[in-house]
Amino acid sequence: MKTLIVVAHPKIDDSSSQAFFKAGAKLVEDATWHPLVEPFDVLEERALLMEADRIILQFPLYWYQAPSSLPKWLNEVWSVDFASHLQGKQLAVVLTLGRQLQDYQPGAAVGVTLSDLLSPYVALANTCNMTWVPPLIVAQFARMTEAQRQSLLIRYQQFLSLPDTHFQTISQWWVDQLSKRPEATQIAETLKERQAHLASLRQSVKEAQGDE
Amino acid sequence: MKTLIVVAHPKIDDSSSQAFFKAGAKLVEDATWHPLVEPFDVLEERALLMEADRIILQFPLYWYQAPSSLPKWLNEVWSVDFASHLQGKQLAVVLTLGRQLQDYQPGAAVGVTLSDLLSPYVALANTCNMTWVPPLIVAQFARMTEAQRQSLLIRYQQFLSLPDTHFQTISQWWVDQLSKRPEATQIAETLKERQAHLASLRQSVKEAQGDE
16 A cells, blocks of 8 residues: 655654654655645646555644645645546545643633544545545654654554554554564564464354354 | 734635625725735734734635635734734634535535534634634625625625624614615614614513513
């Protein structure tokens, strides 16, 4: 699966979270890190979009909206005619928040939900006949512990590379990752055996249900 | 009440709806028509905002978001520190749509609601301690009949000048408008008499309730 990461951030070089994601994306085959830089070369931008299977829009919220480069890019690059070439592709968002998650609720400080705020992108997916992938939300990156960041790195890499979030897909991802490291092949083997065991248990359950 | 109309539209001179609104705003005392033109003079923009009692953000939707000049303006002009000067003011949106209203429903073409799409502005009002005024939504201006446009012109002028939408406020607006025209003073007089009659009926009802 080819993934295009369209990053909209006016001060991307000063952003520790974007530097973190950039390093994470580098480790993923078939993921292209693409920060928006004006002016846009419309044909080049469109070529990148056409190549991708999953298009990720990645941005922080400024006053509850994406930075202006994103609507500008959408308006210039993503014309209604061109959008027909994108149907069937996946659309996803990686959102970074300075505020804590619980502020985005009715009655809380912001008072609206993240689903509300992401609705323009859901509508974009709907009208372009793209598949909307549930977003990856990262709140208060600056306050994360080292362990939380390690966990986020894994979630981000999976978000870039996995077609879905089924248990078997994630489990297979771990086998692939661990097999690449000589010191972890034993763990990968054990995991593989357990996958096989689980698959055979599933088969038995299925047969038992069939007998009923 | 002083009203500032912040218009975000990349091709404002080609827009028949914005030309229509501009003409309407001219007839309203204390309403300032202010199209966004980059680059922004931050101090001038802030002075305009400080003077206003009601701040109206007026824009079309491009891919379900405001044109990029609006988030850019918010980001440059409307800093978190400055926002404290805006508390207590009213915030409103005038939204123009190319699509028909019924497209903005779950299951319809766009699949999300206009409340969803306007949520960034509700959140802005919430966190700046401003009063959110229900928006004026104008769908498919180009297809409106002359009668519909006349009705819209009135609704727009009321939206710019009335502090609320109570029946009495709107009724008084009509008296004021008609009194300005020599040919309509008789109608204004009749309306005034009926207002007085209604007020006395209200008083009677109140007293009757007090007797219970």
